[in-house]
Amino acid sequence: MRRHLLSTADLSHDDAVLILDTAEEIARLAARPIKKLPTLRGRTVVNLFFEDSTRTRTSFEVAAKRLSADVINFSAKGSSVSKGESLKDTALTLEAMGADAVVVRHSASGAAYRLANAGWSSSHVVNAGDGTHEHPTQALLDAFTMRRHLGGFDGRRITVVGDVLHSRVARSNVHLLATLGARVTLVAPPTLLPVGVESWPCDVSYDLDAAVPGSDAIMMLRVQRERMNGGFFPTQREYSRRYGLDGQRMAKLPDKAIVMHPGPMVRGMEISAEVADSDRSVIVEQVANGVSVRMAVLYLLLSGSESAIGHDEGQGHGSQQNQQNQNTEPKGAAA
């Protein structure tokens, strides 16, 4: 059975914990002189990136290579896609080359779901970000980082601040953290909250100062100007003053609280340089953990005759429906 990682809403509590535990064991191996493991020898992983990305693509590439898989990088620039080739034709081409897994990033929400379920290819699909929908491996590495610092999720309060409307990271995090038992609060100006956010498994607030003192972890999101074509807030300065994290706000965080950012950061906008470089910031650690978490995902999807995680193809519930119905209940991955 081919299985995919398309959305964190598809992950059951046990699946999510299994990924984090596996990543934990893999992270312990990172200190060895020989970091490569023979586990996925002879398997091919295609990085199919229709959108720019350095962090995620490099992270997936390192992860696949550490597991001895062959990696093919396929980015839209300089490929046939720039000549007008469709997602379908690209998928068929890759299929003909025999990819075992396709890691896909696309500007259209639901592209990964389409790739996984349209019958174009027989590979496992890992969503590396589709439009404003989901970015499951980012949420997993965020959760991994939180678990290392906070010890667990039960009753922990996570505050996610900023451009939730355009953020696939926020959506993935809300579903995953709710599944894991944390309490998530989204803080954003009303214009930057998606329609239907009230049905997400989280609280919503417009007031950052009220949310800061009770947060065990605070995650700042970048304002995605490239996806904006209207006036979502009056000025950058006003946004920064009301929804940015600076030294003064950070001082009101509880003692052991951590500051996170999925990157890329815009210093001076949603996060001040002082905060980004402070002891509480785990931003660089997030990047390092990304490799372990992605290794865990690739290992669990690809290493055996059956995947240990993910969501089966052809199942009724899918990421696209999630997005439209705004389902609040985290769904278990049907086995």
Place this chain on the structure above:
Amino acid sequence: MIALVESVPTESFNDLSREAEKGVRTLVPKKTQRMPAIPQGARSVLDEADISRALTRIAHEILERAKGTEDVMLLGIPTRGATLAKRLAARIADVEGTTVPVGFLDVTMYRDDLRMKPARALERTEIPDEGVDGRLIVLVDDVLYSGRTIRAALDALNDIGRPRAVQLAVLVDRGHRELPIRADYVGKNLPTSQRESVKVRLREHDGVQHDAVYLGIESETAI
């Protein structure tokens, strides 16, 4: 905890891997995993006292061969091998008065049958800070059967460093090797047929009152 899939009604031996269950870490949610304390229809071939005596003897043999504990390091193969390694280290400390470093070596990622079975969870790998370079490594496992686990362990060890020498200690050697591998220290040689299944139960992780080794018959429906 290693355990059978819940859907297996009794301890049927069907799903057990060839080497002491190592191959069948089926990924059932942990909460639902429970190991029946005593396998049904199996007979005990080693009891707690036998296991204890065997470990004491192996500890003495390791010390004798190595002429002390100077560069000895024990690496247990999870999960039961890890427990046995800890017990062996305690025995060596009792006898010699010096401690030897103990670590754990998970071989899952190095197994040659990964693709034949569902993806499985990883166990803990923990190499003592001293490192394996130039040391005498004693691998510790519960049951030696095909030898494939040990092959994987040797590969894994190779990626960690270059020991002076590698030896192997097992609680039970049941024969039927498929690779040119032999144990240096054996708790008990147990002649078996390939239709039989050997199971080790240890207090630390099987929820049993007493340690024991059981011999049972693999059922006809075994795959």
